[in-house]
Amino acid sequence: MSSAPDGIIAPELKRLRKLLAQKRRDPIRIIIATDPSRPVRTLTIPRFVPAALLVASAVLVAISVGLSFSTWTLSGKIAGLKHRVVAMMKLADDMAIAPEGVAQADVLRSSAAVQVHKPSGAQARFTMEAGASGEQMEITFDLASGDMDETTYRAVKHFMRCRRTGAEAPIDPRLIEMLYKISQRTGEKIVLISGFRTPAFAAPQSYHTRGMAADIRIPGMTTLMVRDLARSMGVRGVGYYPRSQFVHVDLREEPYFWTDLGAAEGTEVEVETGGAAASASEPTSETATGKEPTGM
Numbered sequence: 001m002s003s004a005p006d007g008i009i010a011p012e013l014k015r016l017r018k019l020l021a022q023k024r025r026d027p028i029r030i031i032i033a034t035d036p037s038r039p040v041r042t043l044t045i046p047r048f049v050p051a052a053l054l055v056a057s058a059v060l061v062a063i064s065v066g067l068s069f070s071t072w073t074l075s076g077k078i079a080g081l082k083h084r085v086v087a088m089m090k091l092a093d094d095m096a097i098a099p100e101g102v103a104q105a106d107v108l109r110s111s112a113a114v115q116v117h118k119p120s121g122a123q124a125r126f127t128m129e130a131g132a133s134g135e136q137m138e139i140t141f142d143l144a145s146g147d148m149d150e151t152t153y154r155a156v157k158h159f160m161r162c163r164r165t166g167a168e169a170p171i172d173p174r175l176i177e178m179l180y181k182i183s184q185r186t187g188e189k190i191v192l193i194s195g196f197r198t199p200a201f202a203a204p205q206s207y208h209t210r211g212m213a214a215d216i217r218i219p220g221m222t223t224l225m226v227r228d229l230a231r232s233m234g235v236r237g238v239g240y241y242p243r244s245q246f247v248h249v250d251l252r253e254e255p256y257f258w259t260d261l262g263a264a265e266g267t268e269v270e271v272e273t274g275g276a277a278a279s280a281s282e283p284t285s286e287t288a289t290g291k292e293p294t295g296m
Helices: 005-023 048-097 099-103 150-159 174-188 221-231
Strands: 030-031 041-045 123-130 136-142 189-194 214-215 237-241 244-250 258-262 268-275 284-289
Touching: 041 244, 136 150, 136 174, 174 189, 174 214, 174 221, 174 244, 214 221, 221 237, 221 244
Parallel strands: 123 189, 237 258
Antiparallel strands: 030 041, 123 136, 189 214, 214 244, 237 244, 258 268, 268 284
């Protein structure tokens, strides 16, 4: 038998040697042999899978570190904002307790502490009761100046908190003095239906959101009697709610009186307006249809 020409064999041998020299990248095989009575199982994993998992793990770690840093930064900003809000609320409280003391203090409270006036004259006392819970509080303040001590003021602010959200806000001391005078005239406690309200649960520009209004009842008196008493005492903002059985009183500058004849939106609201001398028996009035008057 004749042998193949060297010109054909030599290139073929070279190709085979080259293939043998190349690094083979066979897939990863995982052999599972747990039970001798069962066939051996083989799991084949492509070579790129471990590298891909390693890259994905590195990306997840980087994302976690970034989120942790963002959370830490955001927490710092929230803490700073909370500190500023608390400082503003504290300053508002101090202004309500002693406006002249705050006016003389530095706005940023970087120097001396704000002065708080303590009652020094005859003491005025009356009782308020929360209409929803029956919670009672005896309020004491200086009869001559209307000032309350800091402890009493903070208790009043908590007592007159928004009953829907629990939020507290500064209460105008003049409102407390007004409620005291009504209590003195009737010889009864003041039943508080609503004091401060957050804007979400109040009419637009409501005096409730400013700590300058209260919805009240007086034991032993009809709602009509309470309304007429408030108007006779010169209260400038008086709302009469015969169906809900309470009277709204506030500290607005211009006299404004109204009657809410229904609780639902779109019911008739009789609005009575007049000067300070207008009497309850002879008001000037007009009729409007729609929501309750704003600024209540």
